[in-house]
Amino acid sequence: MRVQNRHIIYVQGYDPRGLARYYRMFRTELRKFDRLYQLKTTISRPQDVSEGEIASWSIETRADDWQTRTAYDFLRFEDFIKRDLAQPIRKTVFAALWVYCQLVFGGTIARFAKANWRFATFVSYPYLVLLVEALCAASVAWLFRKGLDAFGVPDPFSLLAAAALFVALLGTTLKYTEERTYVLYLLRDHIWTWEFAHRRQPEWDRRIDRFAEHLCKVARTTRAEEIVLVGHSSGSFLAIEILARALKLDPALGQRGARVMLLTVGGNCPVVGYHAAAQDFRDRLRELAVEPSIEWIDCQARKDVMNFFQFDPIAAHGIDVGAARCNPAAIVPVRFREIIAPEHYKLFRWQFFRVHFQFVMANERPHAYDFFMIVCGPVPLRERMALPDAALAVATGDTSAREFAWRRLELENSCPRGQIPAQELGKMEPPARSRG
Secondary structure, three states, X not given: OOOOEEEEEEEOOOOOOHHHHHHHHHHHHHHHHHHHHOXXXXXXXXXXXXXXXXXXXXXEEEOOOOEEEEEEEEEOOHHHHHHHHOOOHHHHHHHHHHHHHHHHHOOHHHHHHHHOHHHHHHHHHHHHHHHHHHHHHHHHHHHHHHHHHHOOOOHHHHHHHHHHHHHHHHHHHHHHOHHHHOHHHHHHHHHHHHHHHOOOOHHHHHHHHHHHHHHHHHHHHOOOOEXXXXXXXXXXXXXXXXXXXXXXXXXXXXXXXXXXXXXXXXXXXXXXXXXXXXXXXXXXXXXXXXXXXXXXXXXXXXXXXXXXXXXXXOHHHOOOOHHHOOOOOEEEEOOHHHOOOHHHHHHHOOOHHHHHHHHHOOOOOOOOXXXXXXXXXXXXXXXXXXXXXXXXXXXXXXXXXXXXXXXXXXXXXXXXXXXXOHHHHHOOOOOOOOOO
């Protein structure tokens, strides 16, 4: 059951930084992972494997008593995202305001608030900033018009001049405060998710179909023991789409060869699934909920305002499949306080985008949830999430602790869906000493 070869397929969220920035971040975080666990890793350069749509690299990881090789595929959407963000500011603002009205009057914001008030607040944040900046620009424009009136400028001309000044000031403010506020990026993100939920993104659909074909090809040809499809942020619902379409192409996808796992981290499926028009997506969730050949792990964090915490992605979408339900196999809470060094945590907790990306960055403290151990470690994902203390002991324990942890993990591996018989656990005695 010890993983020697793993294939990761990573689905990016709505992030314009794309391959170059992500690869640099991944390589930097890999070095931190090395130092934390005293490992030796090497990473290859990314290679284009699908006409600019998929980049792939490999990682080799060595410890004293195990080694792994990981093939890492990065599925790319940044060309679409950069094109969206290049839209004129006025077009983005008007479209986003129209979308927000649809969210409010359609009841979607209320559903967000019921599921997670922090996320609902985050969704409203760019519109509140936009309102404040518009009021400031309007105040300046109003004073400017008063000045023109004092000089005897006729009302029609002063009104037009003030309106032009308002538009210029608001556009300039939005443009030059973007690096601090992220307002335009978030507005464009909301437009995209609304359009995706309403199936108005045919180019995205066609690329998702090609990624589903890629997943099927990997499952047929890989030498890996497990394939993990990872969706981070809005990549969570994109990964669900890819997996559901792959199962349509190959219903035996998870029934032969490598174990196929879905891992969603920092997910926000309701930004699509809570729209009345998104019945297709809810049907995908229903199919996945009862698919026994695939195991889905969903990781959530309270500190991340961009995900839904304590959230059941099946039941919360009004889906009831009764006793046939087998997914998500686990919904795992992640406490960032436990994986970030105490001296950094106070600053870290207020950097919302940094917090959101911690799901796919290196830990500062050893912990059962560690993205790079999921990618590079010897413990399969299912067993890691079922027995997190044993998985951590494999990475940090002494020899006896590691041997004991592996016995527990092997017993877990032999049982369906993580059901270790209580009598078997009772026979197992922990080692007297452990550093884990």
